[in-house]
């Protein structure tokens with residue numbers, strides 16, 4: 001009876017939860033068709049070297065335009081795709097698009113540095129992930145060192161040994177690896193030395209809090225730790241000049257965030273890049 005009462009409560013008194021569940025169901029159903037129906041896009045967000053006023057690289061971020069829901073945030077659909085086993089198809093689609101885009105930029109003589117893409121640990125658990133990445137790169141004649149994988153910290157639930165093996169092999173082939181959202185997960189410190197990392201990405205929440213004294217100590221600590229370990233460090237979610245100056249004063253010169261540009265479709269990104277480069281030239285012409 002208690003169970004039935006619970007169900008009744010849920011059905012009649014929690015319309016919000018019900019809406020969420022219905023939305024998740026729509027998302028899950030929609031995911032099955034999104035590739036076929038060409039609803040996916042990759043947006044690119046610049047990573048800049050602030051001191052040199054130069055583009056350092058780009059991060060590829062997946063976008064999905066659902067026929068009824070409009071643009072759905074990857075933060076909402078990636079976990080559902082992981083759960084429903086569809087993350088492999090999505091991940092392959094992103095890999096293919098990014099390589100295709102890099103090839104196109106190469107042909108047009110546009111230098112964008114390293115392109116990074118986010119990968120779920122579920123993808124890395126797959127036995128032939130490494131071969132799929134390497135063969136796709138080869139098909140587009142892109143050197144592995146131009147691709148970076150961004151992983152998040154929550155690896156505890158996964159087949160760590162296999163993931164580690166895959167990452168080491170990819171690293172040996174020249175692929176770059178960065179730890180995304182650093183500082184938000186748990187047991188993060190032990191992962192730093194475990195993985196063949198090139199870069200640590202300081203999570204936006206720390207960058208946001210550069211005016212709060214406790215958080216400042218944390219961000220300072222993360223930056224000096226990466227320097228001591230000989231890793232690159234990049235700050236994500238930089239939105240204000242104050243944040244930029246704070247980071248730069250601490251020798252964290254690689255940054256990404258709305259202050260520079262939001263993620264953009266490839267063609268708009270190139271327009272942004274031309275403007276950014278022109279600004280740099282202007283600055284050196286009139287110091």
Ligand code: C2E
Pocket residue numbers: 045060061062073074075078091094117118119120150180181204236237238239256257258259262263
């Ligand atoms: P992330 O990899 O940490 O990406 C950074 C997120 O912060 C992006 O959200 C980006 O649009 C946003 N962002 C960038 N600069 C700023 C800023 O200055 N202020 C604020 N408030 N936000 C900023 P997005 O694109 O919605 O992606 C959310 C997350 O979804 C990503 O976090 C990543 O974990 C995941 N994701 C995105 N694309 C993929 C993908 O292709 N595969 C996988 N597995 N995950 C993906």
Ligand code: MG
Pocket residue numbers: 059117118150180
């Ligand atoms: Mg990322």
Ligand code: MG
Pocket residue numbers: 180181201203236
């Ligand atoms: Mg991040």
Ligand code: MG
Pocket residue numbers: 180181
């Ligand atoms: Mg994230």
